[in-house]
Amino acid sequence: MHSFGYRANALLTFAVTILALMCAMASFSDNLNHPSPSSSVQVLNVNWFQKQPNGNDEVSLTLNISADLQSLFTWNTKQVFVFLAAEYETSKNSLNQISLWDGIIASKEHAKFWTHTSNKYRFIDQGSNLRGKEFNLTLHWHVMPKTGKMFADKLVMSGYRLPKEYR
Amino acid sequence: MGWIGETMDSIKSLQIRQVLTQAVSLGMIVTSALIIWKALMCITGSESPVVVVLSGSMEPGFKRGDILFLHMSKDPIRAGEIVVFNVDGREIPIVHRVIKVHERQDTGEVDVLTKGDNNYGDDRLLYAHGQLWLQRHHIMGRAVGFLPYVGWVTIIMTEKPIIKYILIGALGLLVITSKD
Numbered sequence: 484m485h486s487f488g489y490r491a492n493a494l495l496t497f498a499v500t501i502l503a504l505m506c507a508m509a510s511f512s513d514n515l516n517h518p519s520p521s522s523s524v525q526v527l528n529v530n531w532f533q534k535q536p537n538g539n540d541e542v543s544l545t546l547n548i549s550a551d552l553q554s555l556f557t558w559n560t561k562q563v564f565v566f567l568a569a570e571y572e573t574s575k576n577s578l579n580q581i582s583l584w585d586g587i588i589a590s591k592e593h594a595k596f597w598t599h600t601s602n603k604y605r606f607i608d609q610g611s612n613l614r615g616k617e618f619n620l621t622l623h624w625h626v627m628p629k630t631g632k633m634f635a636d637k638l639v640m641s642g643y644r645l646p647k648e649y650r
Numbered sequence: 651m652g653w654i655g656e657t658m659d660s661i662k663s664l665q666i667r668q669v670l671t672q673a674v675s676l677g678m679i680v681t682s683a684l685i686i687w688k689a690l691m692c693i694t695g696s697e698s699p700v701v702v703v704l705s706g707s708m709e710p711g712f713k714r715g716d717i718l719f720l721h722m723s724k725d726p727i728r729a730g731e732i733v734v735f736n737v738d739g740r741e742i743p744i745v746h747r748v749i750k751v752h753e754r755q756d757t758g759e760v761d762v763l764t765k766g767d768n769n770y771g772d773d774r775l776l777y778a779h780g781q782l783w784l785q786r787h788h789i790m791g792r793a794v795g796f797l798p799y800v801g802w803v804t805i806i807m808t809e810k811p812i813i814k815y816i817l818i819g820a821l822g823l824l825v826i827t828s829k830d
Contacts, residue, residue: 562710566730568729568730574755577753579753580750581729582749630798631795631796632796637730
């Protein structure tokens with residue numbers, strides 16, 4: 484009854500139970516945080532806008548992104564993945580989501596940022612629908628915890644209308 | 651002499667009972683593990699509810715040896731979600747983030763492009779030759795929860811099988827030799 488094996492087993496079981504409970508509580512405590520992030524994006528320039536040889540439209544933009552995501556961070560937050568997506572509808576597709584820029588924020592100190600960039604991923608349509616097309620710019624974020632449940636949310640921002648002609 | 655024979659008989663019957671109880675309890679452990687796994691499969695709707703991260707392509711979010719909990723629902727796939735997908739001709743599923751989504755107006759089918767957070771380019775190089783997009787049937791589930799380090803147990807066991815055999819042997823020995 485009181486052998487070494489039993490004591491070791493009991494200790495290990497207890498330790499794992501406590502650890503699992505602490506992980507669950509840490510994950511649950513994220514629900515108590517009510518973040519209020521803010522962000523704004525401007526399209527400064529259409530660098531070029533053309534039709535690829537295969538018939539798909541492609542556009543290159545210069546963007547000015549600023550955001551304050553500090554309120555997303557809690558003690559259980561490992562990092563926040565943030566990305567800006569262009570979202571629009573065409574006659575062929577009910578939804579097109581194209582990530583234009585993304586970044587990893589590792590700490591609260593870096594969560595208030597400002598960046599001036601051209602699109603990191605290519606903005607290519609499936610087809611030739613981008614002339615004069617209005618799209619929404621949406622900032623999405625994905626909170627990755629140290630342990631437990633992951634959270635995601637978004638902020639829809641002002642749209643932008645692409646020029647009527649290629650350039 | 652009769653007294654000794656009686657004792658021998660009682661010891662023999664006791665051992666048979668003991669062996670039977672041990673066999674039953676071992677069977678209970680194995681079957682309850684199976685029940686938990688299958689129940690998780692039913693709840694999450696994913697054929698593998700828990701996956702171990704094997705590569706560093708999602709660092710610093712997910713490191714090698716971390717565990718992800720998957721969920722497969724009817725909800726449409728959207729950009730930013732971390733999905734687990736199987737590419738034709740590859741056995742090991744990949745855990746990466748969706749960066750582009752095109753959803754058809756008429757059929758509702760989706761074209762999805764993924765990328766690892768830590769990779770420089772998107773995943774078209776990983777897909778089957780000539781494949782540009784992932785479809786719904788490639789995707790096994792989306793990651794909803796995260797537990798660090800626990801997956802190292804399985805990584806060590808698959809990479810160093812000798813440790814697995816030693817562990818199984820030791821456990822078996824423990825079960826056989828334990829008195830109560």
